[in-house]
Amino acid sequence: MLKKILMCFSLLFVLTLAATAQAKPAELTGIEAFDLDKDTVRIEISYRGERLDAGDVSSEFSLAGMKLDLDNTLPGRVSRVSGIQIQSGARSLVDKIFVNKTQERHTSVRINFKSEVTDGDATINFEPANRSENKDARIIVDVKKSAAQEDDWTSTGYFGGGRVIVLDPGHGGSDAGAIGPTGVTEKSVALAVSLKAQRLLTASGYQVVMTRTTDVDVAAPGVPDSTELQARVNKAPSNAALFISVHCNAFSNGKANGMETYHAPTAVKGARLARLLNEELERLGGLSNRGVKAARFYVMTHSQCPASLIELGFITNPREEKLLASDDYQQKLAQAITNAVNRYFNQGGFD
Numbered sequence: 283m284l285k286k287i288l289m290c291f292s293l294l295f296v297l298t299l300a301a302t303a304q305a306k307p308a309e310l311t312g313i314e315a316f317d318l319d320k321d322t323v324r325i326e327i328s329y330r331g332e333r334l335d336a337g338d339v340s341s342e343f344s345l346a347g348m349k350l351d352l353d354n355t356l357p358g359r360v361s362r363v364s365g366i367q368i369q370s371g372a373r374s375l376v377d378k379i380f381v382n383k384t385q386e387r388h389t390s391v392r393i394n395f396k397s398e399v400t401d402g403d404a405t406i407n408f409e410p411a412n413r414s415e416n417k418d419a420r421i422i423v424d425v426k427k428s429a430a431q432e433d434d435w436t437s438t439g440y441f442g443g444g445r446v447i448v449l450d451p452g453h454g455g456s457d458a459g460a461i462g463p464t465g466v467t468e469k470s471v472a473l474a475v476s477l478k479a480q481r482l483l484t485a486s487g488y489q490v491v492m493t494r495t496t497d498v499d500v501a502a503p504g505v506p507d508s509t510e511l512q513a514r515v516n517k518a519p520s521n522a523a524l525f526i527s528v529h530c531n532a533f534s535n536g537k538a539n540g541m542e543t544y545h546a547p548t549a550v551k552g553a554r555l556a557r558l559l560n561e562e563l564e565r566l567g568g569l570s571n572r573g574v575k576a577a578r579f580y581v582m583t584h585s586q587c588p589a590s591l592i593e594l595g596f597i598t599n600p601r602e603e604k605l606l607a608s609d610d611y612q613q614k615l616a617q618a619i620t621n622a623v624n625r626y627f628n629q630g631g632f633d
């Protein structure tokens with residue numbers, strides 16, 4: 283008898299476990315970012331199924347944005363191509379939102395912001411479904427717009443105040459860098475764009491130091507890379523405010539395309555510079571955006587001031603080679619660099 287009861291209990295226990303394991307995870311039904319008021323952007327993550335609470339959600343902040351890990355959920359019909367809406371008012375802060383299924387019953391939502399957001403700027407709340415308003419249950423993330431909020435920006439009215447900007451046209455002399463299908467060299471594009479940026483920045487009130495102004499090796503022909511690159515870093519005076527290295531990308535497949543910008547890992551100011559350069563190059567250059575990336579490039583890790591290396595486009599791509607060689611397009615890229623530098627000093631108080 284006793285044995286029978288025990289058996290019953292254990293059977294019940296197993297059944298209970300099975301029932302718990304089979305409870306369906308909640309499914310996301312949509313994500314919307316909008317302006318709640320002039321100081322706050324609200325991001326609503328709607329879902330159907332088991333109610334979620336604070337125990338199901340963890341958040342993490344990085345330079346790029348905020349990541350929410352949602353337990354007991356599936357992305358449902360929300361994906362990169364559907365179910366995510368960023369209203370125009372929220373676009374001043376929210377750049378992109380990504381949703382991924384990371385494990386069984388586990389979804390991550392990554393929200394990339396255009397300016398830095400920290401823990402203290404965001405709150406997370408939970409709302410039940412509201413049938414009369416036809417709304418699913420929601421996870422609500424409210425993010426305060428910082429004082430550094432970026433409005434539509436024009437260069438008029440901003441001045442460099444004599445700050446020293448170092449421009450480093452990549453390669454030169456014995457080192458052509460990458461070479462395009464019709465023979466355009468990376469060293470010539472990097473120099474042309476840098477010289478144009480020098481003129482624009484000087485006109486905006488900056489002092490510009492160039493690592494080279496002609497087609498030469500900065501150290502000497504044939505020296506090791508580290509010697510050549512250190513010679514470039516050494517061109518920066520001790521009061522240099524920013525160091526920007528200008529390059530073009532290359533790949534064996536001519537279809538590879540787009541621009542990207544880099545900063546040294548963990549370099550907070552460098553990351554901000556790389557992000558602003560990336561935004562302006564996207565806006566004015568119009569190539570596909572390969573993103574803002576961290577890497578241990580010599581000139582960035584050895585620079586004494588915030589530094590970024592930019593890849594203007596793929597010189598190995600026939601269409602981009604043609605653009606990169608054109609005077610008009612080079613002028614746009616130079617303007618993008620100038621805008622990014624202006625924004626770096628005139629927004630956000632990183633001076």
Ligand SMILES: [Zn+2]
Binds near residue numbers: 452460529
């Ligand atoms: Zn290069």
